[in-house]
Amino acid sequence: MFSTRTPQDLTPNRLTDALNAAGAEGRAILDLTLSNPTRAGFEYPTGLLRLLADSRGLTYAPAPFGLPEARAAVARDYARRGFPATPERIALTASTSEAYGCLFKLLTDAGDEVLVPRPSYPLFDHLASLEQVTARPYALDLDAGWRIDFDSLEAAVTPRTRAILIVSPNNPTGSFVKPDEVQHLAELAAAHDLALVADEVFADYELTHGARAAAGRVMERDDILTFSLGGLSKSVGLPQVKLAWIAVAGPDDLVSRALERLEIICDTYLSVSTPVQIAAPELLERGAIVREQIARRVSVNYERLLRKAAAATPACRVLASEGGWSAILQVPSLESEEGLVVNLLNEDGVLVHPGYFFDFPRESYLVLSLLVSEAHFDDGTDRVLRRFACPVASHE
Numbered sequence: 288m289f290s291t292r293t294p295q296d297l298t299p300n301r302l303t304d305a306l307n308a309a310g311a312e313g314r315a316i317l318d319l320t321l322s323n324p325t326r327a328g329f330e331y332p333t334g335l336l337r338l339l340a341d342s343r344g345l346t347y348a349p350a351p352f353g354l355p356e357a358r359a360a361v362a363r364d365y366a367r368r369g370f371p372a373t374p375e376r377i378a379l380t381a382s383t384s385e386a387y388g389c390l391f392k393l394l395t396d397a398g399d400e401v402l403v404p405r406p407s408y409p410l411f412d413h414l415a416s417l418e419q420v421t422a423r424p425y426a427l428d429l430d431a432g433w434r435i436d437f438d439s440l441e442a443a444v445t446p447r448t449r450a451i452l453i454v455s456p457n458n459p460t461g462s463f464v465k466p467d468e469v470q471h472l473a474e475l476a477a478a479h480d481l482a483l484v485a486d487e488v489f490a491d492y493e494l495t496h497g498a499r500a501a502a503g504r505v506m507e508r509d510d511i512l513t514f515s516l517g518g519l520s521k522s523v524g525l526p527q528v529k530l531a532w533i534a535v536a537g538p539d540d541l542v543s544r545a546l547e548r549l550e551i552i553c554d555t556y557l558s559v560s561t562p563v564q565i566a567a568p569e570l571l572e573r574g575a576i577v578r579e580q581i582a583r584r585v586s587v588n589y590e591r592l593l594r595k596a597a598a599a600t601p602a603c604r605v606l607a608s609e610g611g612w613s614a615i616l617q618v619p620s621l622e623s624e625e626g627l628v629v630n631l632l633n634e635d636g637v638l639v640h641p642g643y644f645f646d647f648p649r650e651s652y653l654v655l656s657l658l659v660s661e662a663h664f665d666d667g668t669d670r671v672l673r674r675f676a677c678p679v680a681s682h683e
């Protein structure tokens with residue numbers, strides 16, 4: 288009766304079972320997987336959502352790509368980050384996930400393929416499979432600071448490949464795609480007639496000073512069809528408001544043809560509410576205060592983890608991260624990642640994600656959310672590190 292677009296095996300994994308059991312027993316868990324900024328103790332400006340009740344929202348004026356003032360506000364936000372974008376080349380969507388759906392409809396037919404970075408954000412497989420597209424992974428090289436392994440990328444290209452996806456900075460590796468990588472990607476995209484889709488939802492969040500400025504600039508490409516994705520959920524910490532966008536760049540003729548087709552897709556759903564479009568300019572402007580709090584939080588937690596892990600135990604290593612909301616801790620391989628995260632949950636009351644959730648090339652990595660309040664992050668990471676701290680033998 289059911290399509291194969293949704294997973295066939297819906298059995299929960301061991302960590303989900305353990306988490307449900309902890310919940311049923313009422314055990315308090317320190318959640319170091321938090322990705323929801325609205326539950327992380329940030330202060331949102333008073334009345335930030337007041338324009339959602341503006342009476343202009345009572346009039347429905349459907350526009351496939353969104354209202355001009357909302358698209359202009361998004362273009363200004365690109366300008367704030369130093370990128371060229373014109374409102375005419377911006378399409379609004381309800382979320383970045385929906386934006387992927389629109390782009391897969393634009394670029395692929397059933398059975399086509401898109402290339403996705405590995406490790407990365409686990410939703411790609413679902414997003415692709417819901418559109419009957421195969422997400423074929425290409426490797427990011429752990430030992431080279433997560434640079435793109437172009438041999439693996441080229442090997443993944445087939446006659447059915449339609450697009451290369453990049454995430455910059457990537458979730459959870461925190462690596463920005465570099466200018467030479469963007470150049471190489473553009474050459475490959477041109478050679479194989481592929482589009483480039485750049486997920487830049489975390490682009491505002493820098494963990495290594497200068498990493499943002501040194502990143503590759505996809506919005507400046509005029510040689511290949513390029514889509515940059517962003518949204519309020521990360522840029523101003525408002526995932527529940529449901530507004531995201533696609534900005535299109537590339538050769539004029541190709542951009543026009545892509546926009547004509549994208550318009551049909553967006554017009555079919557018209558999924559972005561009028562109130563949120565009316566509120567968008569104010570949300571983007573006043574939300575800057577939330578962005579600053581998030582940026583400070585992730586940076587403080589990251590720096591603290593770096594110092595703490597180095598002092599606590601030589602057995603654990605924090606991988607260098609350039610941006611985003613996560614840190615990666617490499618731990619000794621004393622047990623499987625799954626066993627470790629279940630034991631951390633049951634014995635230490637702390638929830639972390641195992642690297643294999645994100646398709647790390649090998650075990651033993653833990654992914655920790657930097658969004659968590661400083662006090663909880665401190666407590667949670669103490670519990671994790673304590674597990675690996677062994678008394679240092681004295682040779683005196």
Ligand SMILES: Cc1ncc(COP(=O)(O)O)c(C=O)c1O
Pocket residue numbers: 322381382383384385408454457458486488517518519520521526531
């Ligand atoms: C890299 C990346 N892209 C997109 C999204 C989804 O964003 P949205 O809430 O706009 O769908 C996430 C969510 O965690 C993400 O990590």
